[in-house]
Amino acid sequence: MAGLVWKDIIYIKKMWKTMLFAVLFFILFSFSRNDAVSSMALIAIMVGSNFSMIPFNYDNYSKWNEYQYAFPISRKTAVCSRYLFGVIVFGCCALIYALIMMFQLFIINEIPEKEDLLLQIGVVCFVPVMQSILFPLIYHCGVEQARLYFVAIFALIAMLVIGCSSVIVNMFCEENTIMIIAAMIIIPILLYIFSLRLSINIEQKKMA
Template sequence: MLKDLYSIRITQKTYIIFFLFLCVFGYMMKSPTYVGTMCIVVFATCVLSLFNADQYYHWDTYAAALPLSKKMVVQARYLLIIVMTLVLALFTAVMTGATAVLLGMPVAEQVIGSVSTCMIIPIYSGIIIPVIYKLGVERGRVIFMMLFLIPFLVIMLSKDFIRGTVAESELILLLQTSNGQLIAAGAIFAVSILVLAVSYLISIKIYSNKEF
């Protein structure tokens, strides 16, 4: 885990500047939740970069020579995902809240929506990590792109399918209330925990069968 943190620290200034740019851009777009949405993209890219670094420096071969079990190596990567998700959620909550105040928007609703978006990060990570362990970084990059395209297409098709129906009005009403947003946030959080747990078990099984 320290190895990953050191890798991230090398480019931390770039990430900080980029996040500040997102905050300014979110203010200009009058959309505080924009920060949380883009955090998913940045975080997913960061995870992919860590696997790229592992491959470039032959980390797995080096780790096999250390007094570390393969299970510990996988645990460190997933623990990093959890820690970084919590840090990003806290950062997003602060920046979204500040942006909402400046724009005169309801702070609680904007913060809940933005933090809920960050909870999608473990879902993306939970899908991509076992794929990379199984297929490698190059093929994993293709799946990485599909993970962003498929939800976008599903949302666009769903909007056309339910447009003008009772389901659309009920969904809009649900997401416009604090209670509805809390329910949605709770559902996303539960799904993220489930996906990450299943992904962890799959990754351990895949990584344990690899030879370095």
């Protein structure tokens, strides 16, 4: 599994310039708008989800899927390695947010409000939720069709986030902070595990 994960990381290393540009755009665009939280939310989800698709794209173009099982690799191992790579992408998004928070605190001396902080944590935790939706779609429909479905889902979520931003902020102000943080951690984990099992079942059924 380590070799498969490293293969995916090498794919990302080939696109380090694009990654650097995306990260800089991610940070600068967020601070250039008054509604920085919503902007950061949409960009984080887009960056996290697109980076998660890069290995699928490379595998599709290189025809790796056609001969990878000629090696002693089980379908379950291949799927698990891709989800482990998704965890690494999620960790990178979390690191970006940590850097942004440090920039806010130590460079511009701005302390975020409680509801803004909760929203930012929620954004980070939403990246694996999008991966949980995206990965089974790719295994079931293929990369090209899954990309179309994902764009539609992303657009719907973006409209919901923008349209309900005030409601979400009010909810974060009124509800118990500990319960909100616990939900934002537990729900993505459960969805990720369910998505992993679903993707394994989809991939194993291709053997029949």
